[in-house]
Amino acid sequence: EAAPEPAPSPAARSDREHLLRSWSSYADAPPAVIAGGEGAHFWDEQGRRWLDFSSQLVNLNVGHQHPRLVAAIRAQAETLCTLAPYHANAATSEAARLIADVAPPGLNRVFFTNGGAEAVENAIRMARLHTGRHKVLTAYRSYHGATAGAIAASGDPRRWPSEPGPPGIVRFWGPYAYRSAFHAADAAQECERALAHLADTIAAEGPQGIAAILLETVVGANGVLVPPDGYLQGVRALCDAHGIAMIADEVMVGFGRCGQWFAIDHWGVVPDLITFAKGVNAGYVPLGGVILSEAIAERYAHRAYPGGLTYSGHPLACAAAVACIGIYRDEGLIERARVLGETVIAPELERLRLRHPSVGDVRGLGAFWGLELVRNPVNREPLVPFNASGAEAAPMAEFAAACKQRGLWPFVVANRLHIAPPLVIAEQDLREGLAIVDAALDVADRYCV
Ligand code: PLP
DSSP: OOOOOOOOOHHHHHHHHHOOOTTOOSSSSOOOOEEEEEBTEEEETTOOEEEESSHHHHTOTTOBTOHHHHHHHHHHHHHOSOOOTTSOOHHHHHHHHHHHHHSOTTEEEEEEESSHHHHHHHHHHHHHHHHTOOEEEEESSOOOOSSHHHHHHOOSGGGGGGOSOOSOEEEEOOOOGGGOTTOOSSHHHHHHHHHHHHHHHHHHHOGGGEEEEEEESSBOTTTOBOOOTTHHHHHHHHHHHHTOEEEEEOTTTTTTTTSSSSGGGGGTOOOSEEEEOGGGTTTSSOOEEEEEEHHHHGGGSSSOOSOOOTTTTOHHHHHHHHHHHHHHHHTTHHHHHHHHIIIIIHHHHHHHHHHOTTEEEEEEETTEEEEEEEEETTTTEESSOTTOOGGGGHHHHHHHHHHHHTTEEOEEETTEEEEOOOTTOOHHHHHHHHHHHHHHHHHHHTTOO
């Protein structure tokens, strides 16, 4: 006979009775109450322990409870916890200096927000004011946040319940060689056709009305889509030709995730605006922001920027950013993301692709990878249909459960496993996690024809 379920803890009971969490219903499947974490591991009240292959929401680049980061937050808390943004303070100005220092050349000024969505809202505002135009082009395969403008700018189905959104958003298809919208035969053709489609979209919308092209440098939640070489250069050229601002959304991939400070550094392209959040301080205290080109920032030399937030440049969050950037530098974590990707993750995932019929595609950059799971590797039918939920999504839920049961916390989206471990993960742990993925894929293989 099964042992009776233990009574829920006070934390579990309060959660169930009073909390509404992101993207969730509250009455079904309450989550485990997490009690602590260290490095790439975390554990719940019952002592169940997981290796984190998702860095929470792809933010925890330095792992849980990094002593230097905790100490910096504690020291700032003892000095000055909070401050209105019209004052200057050492933590905020030092964070801005360090961010400008690692940003692409010419991007030299930082506007701070509390997270990614607000960064996107402000970048759109800046692009509109700079160009005097209104329209913003964004990709169908994108996520930019959940506030009014950012969710409208997002392409993925999370936008649907918030529609109709504000006017002025126009969507296009970006490159995605595995499921090409352009019936391209290879990455080079995909690049060429995606750029031609973008140029056509600009022409049809009227370039004189387009303020910005907003895109994730490497598409995150919508598939870990690494653009083919030449695509971002092509977008930059189209923006230059038509006086359009290029906004690189680096909220998920900035600050080392892809093995460079910013993912766009891989292609040497300099956008006009960069949005960041997550990795800037590993999410220890909420922080995001926009990095502005000199040309866009200039407008506000003697005229007030018409936007702001009570907590813009929050000292605790910025002290955490200062420490986190120091950790990236001193521990060589940006380089480590690249090396782990090239020497461990890429070869191991390729092995999984060859071994498991359910693995249709493997792609990624640095410490950011995706496995696309299919029912049929020949016709590429996804393991679960687009926007599946409930019973339709069961194969992916079973796969995720198989990972969790074996002690791995996976990041499962649609028919994909995204792999984004903390950059501090021990190589041995990384290999063990990949071995768990290997074992769990047997569950997915059972659905293959
Ligand atoms: N932009 C991108 C690329 C993201 O991945 C996210 C969040 O995952 C956001 C924006 C929104 O960030 P936030 O959830 O901090 O508002």
